[in-house]
Amino acid sequence: MTFTRGATLTTATTFGHADTSNLGPTAGNGFYKRWPDDLALLQELGITDIRLTFDWARLQPKPGDFDGDWSDRFEQMIAASDAIGLRVWATLHDGAEPRWVTNEGGIHDDTVAEKWWPRFAERVADRFGENIAGWIPFTSIDSQFSASAWRNTWTTLSGGSTPVVAALDAERLDSVVDYLETSDIIGITLAHGEVADSEPDDERLDQIRVRLHDTIGAAADSAADHQLIISQFTPHHHDADVAGQLVASFVDAVTGAIDDGVDLGVVFLDPAIAGPDSHNGLLSAERAPQPASKAYLPTAI
Secondary structure: OOOOEEEEEOOOOOOOOOOOEOOOOOOOOOHHHHHHHHHHHHHHHOOOEEEEEOOHHHHOOOOOOOOHHHHHHHHHHHHHHHHOOOEEEEEOEOOOOEHHHHHOOOOOOHHHHHHHHHHHHHHHHHHHHHHOOEEOOEOOOOOOOOHHHHHHHHHHHOOOOOOEEEEEEHHHHHHHHHHHHHOOEEEEEEEOOOOOOOOOOHHHHHHHHHHHHHHHHHHHHHHOOOEEEEEEEEOOOOOHHHHHHHHHHHHHHHHHHHHOOOOEEEEEEOOOEOEOOEOOOOEOOOOOEOHHHHHHOOOOO
16 A cells, blocks of 8 residues: 655755754755755655754744744745645754754753743744644654653644644654643654664565564554654665665555554655765755665656
8 A cells, every 4th residue: 555755854964054053063965055956856756745844053043033034945945845745744853953052951951941942833833834734843752851842842833733743763652652642643763773884685674674564563553543654764874775675675564554554644754865964865965866766656757
């Protein structure tokens, strides 16, 4: 059976981290200038949904400020995506934050979680929320997050027609129950478990498929009546051909889980376009389709 195919556009891969970020500055993959063509290429490949990070360090480089130029740029990206049928799912924190937030204690600090984080989330929702397909506020809610960080996220973003996704690493499935009352959808981030220079044979690739399939099934059981999405799967391998093989195993796991009756929504492959932090995506840094595209997208060009 088929499934909805999405891809991620993270800060590290696309723009690179800003000089106002706790992780910056770093180089991106040219998306800053090429985004209109890049979005069109992804749509032509067969991608229907993108998970775009609204970079906190760029949108709010100083306390209280909301950068007008970057606000306009993200608004243009959303409009361009909508015009070609790409649905935008918004991520607000994928590991980086403004340096001033880090100086205040970072996202794991109660004061930041109670004061600065909900203010940022509210500003993003007010400016962009009308055209967002879904909120995936955190790439993955880690165990160090303040309890108030997610509570305030849910309070700020819930209540409208746009679903809020609580995304957790697959290693934290025992924590899913803690988020069922404060989310609309459960998301899981998956990893294949291979090192980046491994050479898996057919037997190993099948073992990966089985493990991913079983993990998706266990996540669906934990999600109970909530719909499940895969908020991120990263093939992350230095060899493009091996990355394609890993994606093929992943696709087989996903389709097998759906055949088993799992109510699986959108699936996001990471990254859409290769960058300094991830050498193999659906598209290379030169924007050529990679083996992962053929494995992930039946009609890939």
